[in-house]
Amino acid sequence: xxxKYGMPALAVVAVSLSLLSVQRMTPKVVQAxxxxxxxxxxxxxxxxxxxxxxxxSENIAVSLPVPGLVTRVAVxxxxxxxxxxxxxxxxxxxxxxxxxxxxxxxALSRSKLGKLExxxxxxxxxxxxxxxxxxxxxxxxxKVQLRLIEAVKDSRAIxxxxxxxxxxxxxxAEARLEQATANLQLLKAGTWKPDLEVARAELRQAEAQVxxxxxxxSRLQVTAPIDGQILQxxxxxxxxxxxxxxxxxLILMGRVDQLHIRADxxxxxxxxxxxxxKATGQVRGNASIRYPLEFVRVEPYVVPxxxxxxxxxxxxxxxxxxxxxxxxxxxxLYPGQQMDLSIEAKKEGR
Amino acid sequence: xxxxxxxxxxxxxxxxLGLIFAIAFSTFLMSHQVSIFCxxxxxxxxxxxxxxxxxxxxxxxxxxxxxxxxxxxDQDLYRVRGVEGVEWxxxxxxGTSRAKGPDGKFRGVILMxxxxxxxVGLPRTVVLGDTRALSDPETIAIDQVGYKFFFPNExxxxxxxxxxxxxxxxxxxxxxxxxxxxxxxxxxTRYSQAIQxxxxxxxxxxxxxxxxxxxxxxxxxxxxIREATGLKALTSNDFGWETIWYxxxxxxxxxxxxxxVVIALIVGxxxxxxxxxxxxxENLKQxxxxxxxxxxxxxxxxxxxxxxxxxxxxxxxLGISMTAAFFEATKDNLDLRGFRLLxxxxxxxxxxxxMIVFLASAVSVRRVIVLEPAVVFRG
Numbered sequence: 001x002x003x004k005y006g007m008p009a010l011a012v013v014a015v016s017l018s019l020l021s022v023q024r025m026t027p028k029v030v031q032a033x034x035x036x037x038x039x040x041x042x043x044x045x046x047x048x049x050x051x052x053x054x055x056x057s058e059n060i061a062v063s064l065p066v067p068g069l070v071t072r073v074a075v076x077x078x079x080x081x082x083x084x085x086x087x088x089x090x091x092x093x094x095x096x097x098x099x100x101x102x103x104x105x106x107a108l109s110r111s112k113l114g115k116l117e118x119x120x121x122x123x124x125x126x127x128x129x130x131x132x133x134x135x136x137x138x139x140x141x142x143k144v145q146l147r148l149i150e151a152v153k154d155s156r157a158i159x160x161x162x163x164x165x166x167x168x169x170x171x172x173a174e175a176r177l178e179q180a181t182a183n184l185q186l187l188k189a190g191t192w193k194p195d196l197e198v199a200r201a202e203l204r205q206a207e208a209q210v211x212x213x214x215x216x217x218s219r220l221q222v223t224a225p226i227d228g229q230i231l232q233x234x235x236x237x238x239x240x241x242x243x244x245x246x247x248x249x250l251i252l253m254g255r256v257d258q259l260h261i262r263a264d265x266x267x268x269x270x271x272x273x274x275x276x277x278k279a280t281g282q283v284r285g286n287a288s289i290r291y292p293l294e295f296v297r298v299e300p301y302v303v304p305x306x307x308x309x310x311x312x313x314x315x316x317x318x319x320x321x322x323x324x325x326x327x328x329x330x331x332x333l334y335p336g337q338q339m340d341l342s343i344e345a346k347k348e349g350r
Numbered sequence: 351x352x353x354x355x356x357x358x359x360x361x362x363x364x365x366x367l368g369l370i371f372a373i374a375f376s377t378f379l380m381s382h383q384v385s386i387f388c389x390x391x392x393x394x395x396x397x398x399x400x401x402x403x404x405x406x407x408x409x410x411x412x413x414x415x416x417x418x419x420x421x422x423x424d425q426d427l428y429r430v431r432g433v434e435g436v437e438w439x440x441x442x443x444x445g446t447s448r449a450k451g452p453d454g455k456f457r458g459v460i461l462m463x464x465x466x467x468x469x470v471g472l473p474r475t476v477v478l479g480d481t482r483a484l485s486d487p488e489t490i491a492i493d494q495v496g497y498k499f500f501f502p503n504e505x506x507x508x509x510x511x512x513x514x515x516x517x518x519x520x521x522x523x524x525x526x527x528x529x530x531x532x533x534x535x536x537x538x539t540r541y542s543q544a545i546q547x548x549x550x551x552x553x554x555x556x557x558x559x560x561x562x563x564x565x566x567x568x569x570x571x572x573x574x575i576r577e578a579t580g581l582k583a584l585t586s587n588d589f590g591w592e593t594i595w596y597x598x599x600x601x602x603x604x605x606x607x608x609x610x611v612v613i614a615l616i617v618g619x620x621x622x623x624x625x626x627x628x629x630x631x632e633n634l635k636q637x638x639x640x641x642x643x644x645x646x647x648x649x650x651x652x653x654x655x656x657x658x659x660x661x662x663x664x665x666x667x668l669g670i671s672m673t674a675a676f677f678e679a680t681k682d683n684l685d686l687r688g689f690r691l692l693x694x695x696x697x698x699x700x701x702x703x704x705m706i707v708f709l710a711s712a713v714s715v716r717r718v719i720v721l722e723p724a725v726v727f728r729g
Contacts, residue, residue, distance in 0.1 A: 003360075003363055003366070003367070004360040004363075004366075007366070007367075007370060007664050008660070008663075008664055010664075010667075010668065011663060011664040011665075011666075011667030011668055012667065014667045014668055014670075014671030015666075015667040015670065015671060017671060017674065018667075018670050018671040018673075018674035018675075018691070018696070019696075021674040021675075021677070021678050021691070022674060022690075022691050022692075022693055022696060023693075025677065025678070025681065025690040025691070026690070026692075026693065030402065031402070031403070031405070032402035032403045032474055033403060034403045034404075034438075034440075034468045034469065034470045035403075035468065035469040035470075035472055035481070036467060036468045036469060037468065038438035038439075038440050038465070038467070038468040038470060038561075039431075039438060040437050040438045041431070041436055041437055041438065041563065044434060045434055046431075046432055046434075047428075047432040048427070048428035048429065048430070048431025048432040048439070049428050049432075050424075050428055264425070264428075265428075266425045266426075266428060266429050268429065268579075269428075269429055269432050272432070284466070284467045285466075285467045287467070287468070305424075305425060318423050318425045320425065340431075342431070345432065
């Protein structure tokens with residue numbers, strides 16, 4: 001009896017329990033929400049892109065004209081700088097020494113010229129004058145001696161020889177006077193003009209050399225090219241700074257009162273983009289922060305995609321169209337930050 | 351008449367029980383083996399099923415299944431985002447790496463890199479710790495089975511470190527994830543961390559996970575993504591099935607299980623059929639008597655069928671409950687996680703069992719129909 005009716009009863013109970021168990025063990029299919037809200041589509045028809053926040057002036061990687069050893073860094077990251085303000089200076093000891101040398105050359109040339117310009121020396125005039133006066137007196141004396149002998153009527157009373165000698169003495173005295181007068185005049189005339197010109201040219205040359213050294217010195221002082229903020233300062237005293245384009249800029253600066261965002265649009269999606277399109281940017285990490293973006297311009301040349309991980313060895317064979325958008329004035333963004341963009345796409349096409 | 355049939359059936363207790371247990375064990379064998387097979391096969395799609403927040407997977411157009419991927423370019427993510435009907439799309443890294451425990455024991459691990467800012471794909475069942483701590487550098491969440499492998503017989507604690515491809519990573523959370531097919535430990539980390547751990551490759555993004563907007567069906571969106579980007583897009587369900595089919599086609603597992611199931615079917619049919627046949631033969635006298643008093647053949651067929659259905663139902667009920675009990679008993683065993691009795695298997699086995707009993711009764715019915723009522727009185 002028990003077996004007869006027990007078996008069906010057992011079967012019923014067993015099946016019910018099995019159904020219960022199966023139902024309990026069947027996992028509930030639930031559509032979970034992402035732990036953090038992802039950036040969502042902002043327009044029905046849109047182009048997705050990644051954007052990099054940058055300064056409105058674009059980010060300027062400050063370079064220097066000559067490589068050299070850094071001796072002083074006058075700014076730090078975050079500083080606001082005016083155009084022309086010193087950023088950092090390079091070692092200038094050799095040029096300073098050279099400058100000192102060149103400056104002495106200028107001084108020397110200048111004093112040489114001064115000396116030439118100052119001649120005749122006033123003290124030299126009186127002796128020359130005296131020599132003229134003396135020559136005059138000697139000439140007068142010789143003339144007197146000649147007259148005395150010529151006054152003798154009787155030629156026998158005098159030696160013909162004496163007469164001749166005295167005549168020659170007068171001539172000689174005349175010549176000496178002329179010489180003394182000429183000497184005096186030469187002295188009074190001062191320096192010869194061409195000599196002065198030479199000296200002046202020498203001075204100018206020396207001065208030009210000083211100016212060149214000063215220009216070289218000023219090139220060792222790296223200054224801010226625009227008003228802006230220092231975004232990155234990767235230069236420290238004691239380091240050797242290379243000139244030219246560097247993978248890691250020495251100083252990165254830009255005008256940050258207005259931020260732009262550079263969107264990379266895949267070349268395959270470029271046809272869907274139209275200049276002037278509306279766009280929305282969503283901040284990574286908090287997709288609920290959305291900024292409306294204003295179209296600025298398209299960079300018309302489609303460039304190979306630069307990987308935003310910043311690793312230059314990575315090669316990606318995609319090319320991207322870069323489009324610049326303007327961010328609102330007040331944002332919680334920093335230059336260099338990435339954003340997910342939704343750009344409204346053309347209606348036509350697909 | 352029904353009462354007579356019932357009395358005939360239960361009259362001989364040994365045969366009654368014999369019939370029931372033949373069917374019960376055949377049911378158990380079939381449903382159990384098919385369940386294990388389904389459980390094993392569904393493990394191949396574990397990593398797909400574990401992503402509960404995205405419905406669409408986008409991958410390279412030639413991808414065959416989830417474990418072998420060709421990475422997409424980073425830009426493909428933005429192309430998917432540009433497809434109409436995509437509410438959101440995030441990257442996913444799925445790869446393998448080798449991890450070494452503190453005692454030097456190493457193992458290949460499945461490394462899942464989840465989008466840094468949204469963590470889409472994160473398992474929701476956290477055993478210990480806080481998955482938000484994954485935002486710290488060099489951190490991972492590990493599945494509990496992986497934890498047991500690296501730190502056997504130790505209580506689950508946080509902050510332990512594992513060497514992952516020359517990176518020392520800290521465990522900040524222990525999570526429950528579905529068992530992978532090859533039963534490797536599963537590590538969850540951020541996308542950017544994952545690509546650092548595995549080292550440099552040209553492209554790293556394995557998949558793009560997307561969610562359709564409310565006004566479009568996932569299947570329709572997969573078509574749109576395919577058309578717009580040329581990439582392959584599948585719903586989680588389709589991708590899971592594609593992966594399962596890949597394994598079914600390319601491994602010996604289905605043959606192996608198929609043989610077992612077929613044997614269960616044959617043994618069940620033969621044993622139940624034979625027992626039932628013998629039971630009918632032994633009752634031929636009674637059937638003959640019934641025939642003699644004018645019971646129609648149809649009535650007798652009805653009686654035999656009724657007996658068959660009763661035996662089948664009881665046997666099935668006992669057999670299927672054995673299978674259910676097995677999975678109920680093993681549900682907390684981590685190595686058998688994911689194995690369960692599917693409702694479809696319950697239905698399918700029921701169908702198979704009733705096929706068996708009908709087949710068995712059909713053979714018996716023939717003997718009763720051709721029976722001459724006079725035979726009864728001759729002996």
